[in-house]
Amino acid sequence: MPAFNILIVGGGLGGLVTALALSLKGHKVTVLESTSKLQTIGGGISIQPNAMRVLDTFTPTLLETVKAAGEVQGEKPMTFWRYNGEFVFEMGTRGSFYDYPAMNIHRANLQKVLLDEATKAGAVVHTNARVEKIDDSGDSPIAYTVDGRRWEADLIVGADGVKSTVRNMMYPDIKLQSYTNTYRGMIPGPLMRADPELAPLLEKPRIYWGPHRMVIGIPVQKGAMYSLECNHPGDTGTAGEWNKKGDFKLFLDTYSDFEPMIKKAMTRVIPDSLLVWKLVQLPELESWSWQSGKVVLTADAAHAVTPFAAQGHAMAIEDGAALAECLARAKSTSEIPQVLKAFETIRKPRVHHIGALSQRNEHLWQLPDGEEQRKRDEGMRNIPMGAAPAWDRKHVDETPGFPPDPRFWPWLYGHDVIDFTNRRLDELLK
Secondary structure (H helix, E strand, C coil): CCCCEEEEECCCHHHHHHHHHHHHCCCEEEEECCCCCCCCCCCEEEECHHHHHHHHHHCCCHHHHHHHHCCCCCCCCEEEEECCCCEEEEECCCHHHHCCCCEEEEHHHHHHHHHHHHHHCCCEEECCCCEEEEECCCCCCEEEECCCCEEECCEEEECCCCCCHHHHHHCCCCCCEEEEEEEEEEEEHHHHHCCCCCHHHHCCCEEEEECCEEEEEEEEHHHCEEEEEEEECCCCCEECECCCECCHHHHHHHCCCCCHHHHHHHHCCCHHHCEEEEEEECCCCCCCECCCCCEEECHHHHHCCCHHHCCHHHHHHHHHHHHHHHHCCCCCHHHHHHHHHHHHHHHHHHHHHHHHHHHHHHHHCCCCCCHHHHHHHHHHHHCCCCCCCCCCCCCCCCCCCCCCCCCHHHHHHCCCHHHHHHHHHHHHCC
């Protein structure tokens, strides 16, 4: 397998995991990050079993390093509640079904681990390197940064997030879809632990379902902080602006009919940490690759979705691993366009189905009180999310229907992206 010179635009989670995957394959990888230092957007996230499997495949120690940077006490089941405090159901631990657990981690901690591992594997990260133009008309694509530098490569990967500059060069008229706002705030863990009423919130992640609103509470940094993400309608946030300060009084008023414990927790949010933005979803793109086949989009730049499937970061991790496997099949630079087409063919059905799941959940999880809401709750109690008691442990290759299709959760959480990608490559590249 030849080693290619690969330029990655974007130093977020998607860019760094792609840099790691490609560096481990022996490629020369350079990451261009537009900001002066690597930044994170958001608080705690849950890494799902399908993503944990990939991390375990990369290096012998990476998975344990990630666990050490997050919640090392073992998998904590997610619990679901109605906004009035009525318990709905508990999502069981997924490790027993899918060999890998889900775990909670702060985005900043995960980003640092990926940065350390990528640089250890040989990737070079440049900050203050904002790309303003890409020329793919010659034999090799060239990126130009605003400071006048010229970066030539065999392949340019646009992993620069939902506001992707690389994508906008390809699709200047694409508009992000935006319907829901979210407040994000952080609460010091010791402050909650000292209050007997709030301490139970640190035991397990919670999701509260309310009419047209939803609250997600996750303990992160080994309980040092508690992350709140609170969804609501309206125009409090701005699409593509993630550093807008939230109005604290409006924040509290928006959830004034929620149960007392979570309302009390909201009053403990560090005011300076309260941000508000609009959740966005990217319309389905006709192609992720430029016509030359020398520039490709991945992760949120290619298929950003709202967070109601908790799979955005997992799809970025899977993309990075799949792209590395696809490029391993190219014997020369002339074959890169062919393997990029295969990459799209393999990845698109999965990421688009998960995007549809996120939209479906966004509706179901924010139903107003009534018959549809009662049917939802009863259905969830009977068949909890993530459960796969009848699964024969055979890999689910074909895209299933949505739950209650019994194949769905094994297809989502039991996915082995590296094995699946290579089996599909064997078929596509005959």
